[in-house]
Amino acid sequence: MASYFLKRLLGLLPTLLIVAVLVFLFVHMLPGDPARLAAGPDADQQTVELVRKDLGLDKPLPEQFASFFTRMLQGDFGTSLRSKRAVSTEIAERFLPTLWLTLASMVWSVVFGMAIGIVSAVFRNEWPDRFGMTLAVSGISFPAFALGMLLMEIFSVQLGWLPTVGADSWRHYILPSITLGAGVAAVMARFTRASFVEVIQEDFVRTARAKGLEERVVIFKHCLRNALIPVVTMMGLQFGFLLGGSIVVETVFNWPGLGRLLVDAVTMRDYPVIQTLVLLFSLEFILINLIVDLLYGYINPTIRYR
Template sequence: MGKYILKRVLSMIPLLFVVSILVFLFIHLIPGDAARQVAGATATAGEVEAVRKQLGLDQPLIPQYIQWITGIFHGDLGISYTNNTTVAELFAPRLPITIYLTICSITWSVLIGIVIGVVAAINRGRTLDMLGMLIAIAGISLPNFWLGLQLMQIFSVNLGLLPTGGLEDWRGYILPSLAMGAGIMAILARVTRSSMIENLGKDYVRTARAKGLPESRVIMAHAFKNSSIDIITVTALQIGALIAGSVVVETVFSIPGLGRLLVDSIGFRDYEVIQALILFFSFEYMVINLIADVLYALINPRVRYE
């Protein structure tokens, strides 16, 4: 198992390398002149050239890349020209907020999604199933920004229970994580349901019943354990959507997190911040997929030796 994890971690290195190249080239790929953006609209041609030199943009690509990536390894993520601070300083207060929000969203959506899916599968074709799938359809169909606004309308404006935005205390996290997790909850409910229905019809479930196991154990120890393989796979795949969701939801709820920072930076063409954020989100995605793969291998003995 240790060997598998090590192999899996090592396989992240080439991937990160490729991602870093793409992120680096990004500054050259998007339209507009980065040096002019930094220098400002009123700058003279000479000033723009000076900025270009200062940023190292006049050098060939490869030395530029090496300089950039070395900086990142030393914790130098670049400089935000809009805010006149380092990117690291911008990240420091925002990173924990986004991570906390992500963890909250994943936790509730996975738990509730699984519960709805299992209950629906056990009660297939009956009222509870219909109700569960109705919730799932709603969760998939409602866009998270709209859901966020509706939640705000109901709980903040009408009932006055929760804040409309900002993060004074933990209550500020409730509505954003509800809005962010709804889609994942819905997809997981559907995946869990169909996977459970499939597994409950399998021969080994019949064997488990024939052994005399109580139904609760048949469902949890056999059917659900096998379904968790599918559930982990789908959850890992949904992380991308969750990151994208954080960008929208943080904006809707005016939460000072990394997603909001991304939107603002794109607005100001603050290249180095955008680069650092994309690199961070890719890294986050990879780490979560790594965790999913390890869990997957822990549960499913058939993948360990491949």
């Protein structure tokens, strides 16, 4: 297990290098002139050129990439073109709100999604199954921004129960976490149902029932662990999507997180912030996939890593 973990960590380096090159090229292909945006709409051409030189955008692209990559290896991700602050400081201030929102969304979506999936599998083709899968399809089909605005209209505007913007207290997390986790709960329910239906039909489950074990023991002791591997895989991927893909929800609720920071950076063509955020999201996905692979061995001890 340890050697497998070390090999996977070493495999991060070429992947991140490829991502860094692609992100750098993609960012510099975006339309718009960051020097013009930084100088202001009323600045003359001479001022724009001075700003471009100050930002280092007058150098050839290979030289800009070499400078960016060298600083990145030293832990220096540059300075934001928009705020003139260190990129690491900008991201550090926005990381925790996004992380806590993601964790809150993931916890409730996993609990409710797995519960709906298990009930649907146990009562397959009966009304609980149809009702649960109807909810799942609705959760997948309904856009996040529309759900967020609907929840804000009902619980904030009409009822006045919950705040709409900010991240100051636990009440601020309720509506954004429901909006962000609705799609994950729906996917979790469908994955859990499909995995449980397959496991329930196995011979060892029929043997357990033939021994006279209670149905809840059969479900939670014999079926749950064997059905978890595909579910855990999906959980890891969905957690990565939530952590890096909460842009729409953070924009709707004006959430002070990484998604909102990325939107502002793209608007202002803030190259250092965009590049660092995309690299961070890529690293998160890679690490989450590694953790999921390691969890396989814990869930199913018959899996060995070589």
